[in-house]
Amino acid sequence: MKVVLQNLTKKFPARGKKNHGDVIAVNNFTFEIPDGKLVGLLGPSGCGKSTMLNLISGLLKPTSGKILFGDDDVTELPAEHRGIGLVFQNYALYPHLTVRQNILFPLQNLKGKDKLSKEAMEKKVVDAAKLVQIEELMDRKPGELSGGQQQRVAIARALVKMPKVLLLDEPLSNLDARLRLQTREEIRRIQKETGITTVFVTHDQEEAMSISDQIVLMKDGVLQQLGRSQEVYDNPANLFVAKFLGTPPINIFSGNVSDGKLYIGKDAVLNTSGVPNMEVYVGIRPEGFLLSENGSLCCAMGGVEVMGRDISIVSMNEASLNFSIRSIISSDSKVDENAAFVHFDLKPNKVLLFDKKTEKRITF
Amino acid sequence: MEDYKKTPKKPLRIITYALLALWAIVVLFPFYWMLLTSVKSYSSYNSEYIPKFFTLSPTLQNYADAFTSVPLGRYLLNTLIFTVITTAIMLIVITLAAFAFARLEFKGKNIVFVIFLSLMMIPNELVVITNFVTITNWDMRNSFPGLILPSITSVFYIYLLKENFEQIPDNLYYAAKVDGTSDLKYLLRVMVPISKPTLVTITILKVIECWNSYVWPRLITDDENYFLVSNGIQEIREKGFGRENIPAMMAAVVVISVPLIILFLVFRKKIMEGVSRGGTKG
């Protein structure tokens, strides 16, 4: 089932002082989640992504705008009637119930024609448990499970009633690094097997990019960009998106375009024909640097970090807005760590220009 | 997440408020009634076969009577003395003991502490009998020492304070030791100030307990000069004011109740927090 958000806005009355305006957590949001896809909702903390999730779940009511599940307008429908599954950040497993009782809980709420027989419920519970591979833990209490196991139970509980939409709120943030990797593949697998439209909230860009069909980036309640991970990475719509995606982060320089050439400091580094003369921010991905003795960009050598397959050169340039520039070069290259300067050529497709005033992307 | 409050819940909310208001009235009404009765004149009170809910001619005469025809001032003063001395000595005793348990190292500490803890389960009723005999034998009936001595230690408060002391980082103690601070000085200069909130809570709880204590004072005093307010009010009820002067009786009740109510309204947060941490009545 596809999920459509139309001009969705959520304002919270400002707490405390009365004269302050409302806090706008979600601002005029419009996008569509295609049927059966996994969408990663991504943004820095406080950007409104959890509010967004609560709006979709129906725990919060939008100030204006519409939410559609398929063709049905569910805007006025509270959470209990939307038929969604929600996995909470800290799982919200009922601590006094066993795993089996936790998974069974949503089914026991069904009334009228939806009511299930005991056997049918039991079968569904077992199926859900199998799907997340926790059959052997059924009679334990949540307190006796590891974080990863609790996570699976939470997913099973969300899935057991066959929700139209599955919502996951920072589902991996309470797991350690190794489990996180494993669990996110697991989530991907379960989502593919069930084909349930899924929204996944996270502040971790790597997490979002690796498992989502699409990512949605938001900042201060405003949609910044949406698209497939690689697309968004390669073609960020603005400076924020460029900075938010990628590890190590993109290097930002202050530069200007003059007569079809891009200047960083005094160095003309690239041909940018078609771009009018203007002040720009230049974003260069770490992998966009090529070591070259006669390279056009000259930086003061800071140091070399060996990372195995690659090496990372740390250097300085007056035009750089970060303290140091980080570039990633194949370890085959020879670098003289003791040299005073290092020269780079740039890969044109890894260099991104942004208008200094609007911070919007300028293509060339 | 108070959104989506659906309309059919409105009746429920009205019922909720109605029930809460009803209980508020049940709680407040006795207070209103005692205030009201205390300002009705003796003759008008006794002429009301059906009690009136208000009075048009309030009088303070009952308060004057309460202080003159029975020694209400004496009761109040006694209670004040009893409360202040008991609380003060108790604070010293429990602070020293809690410090020893929390901070000092000595042989037998654990076993002594376990014995202390097990004493928490002993109901007062069980020990009051012997204490009564003890105090009588010591010739301390009708005296402040007799009233005060048995209630100046509280295992529970030692426990509460010890828990609090233990939260103070060890490093502070070692730092003070390196600076040559004595244990006692450390206790007074560092631990007591840091634990002030808990000490205040304990003080308030103890003051409430002292102000309302009835059983022990009743056993140990039969001389009116040593009555506390609870015994005083019982005495007034049985003998005072020629028995039927209820307005004057209520004036006395108001005078006795007011100090604690003021204390409560001033320290509302502290008291409620303190009680929820560790107090049942009595």
Place this chain on the structure above:
Amino acid sequence: MFKKFFKNSNLKSWLYLLPAIIFLGIFMVYPLIDVFVYSFEEGYNSASQTYFGTGTYNYSYILHDPYFLQAVKNTFILVIITVPLSTGIALLISLGLTSIQRFRSLLQTIYFLPYVTNTLAVGLVFMILFKKTAYSDGLINMLLSLFGGDTVDFIEGPYWAKMFVLCFYTVWVVLPFKILILTSALSSVNPVYYNAARVDGTSKFRTFIRITLPMISPMIFYLIITGFIGAFKAYSDVVALFGTDLNAAEMNTIVGYVYDMLYGDSGGYPSYASAAAILLFAIVLTITCINLLVSKKNVHYS
């Protein structure tokens, strides 16, 4: 290097503990042993402090004393009525309190007032509210007759009427503590569980039964245990309502019996008092153990 500090500290530590140990020793440990001794000393004379012999006569005496049996009966009735009733009402009120926004703090303050009042003093107010005298039927009787009921003297009238006032006053007195504890227990339930239940379409009632109640069960259980212990020790509220001569009023409690045996017009029998106190302690201990056993099955501790 810290060892040096502790070198002398054994003796010093005991000095810090000394006041507490002295007072607890004299007024708690010694009496605790002594009360058992008393309870087995037969024919103790408090004037000469002598006794004839040892045995269980004191126990058998009080067990055959109609006043004691009356006191036991009264105490049990009081306990059985007020403990469930007050816990239930407190739970209802706390649920109400946590569901509202406005006036919450004001109501909480009001509900707590009885805790800080002098039981004896306010008991007097209850007495005049319920009492029927030659001059006036009293306020409660006035309300009763307003609704077409018969007037009755609740203070010196029939047994059930007196028991009613006693239970009512007891509930009034113990409720503040219970409301306080339950309100804070309810507000400490993580709201995320309620959200989870809502997403699953759980009805309000089911949410309460399956989620709220189990989660606050340790606190409810705590209140039931302390409630039992407190109610078994009822005394000063009874005195407040019915005066000090409780045997005559048929309203005595076990604790009241203990004190009456010890002191006052009927006093001077510390051996009987001790035996009664020990029986009370045994009853309370038994009930508490039963409570603990029951709770093991039904209380969820996180």
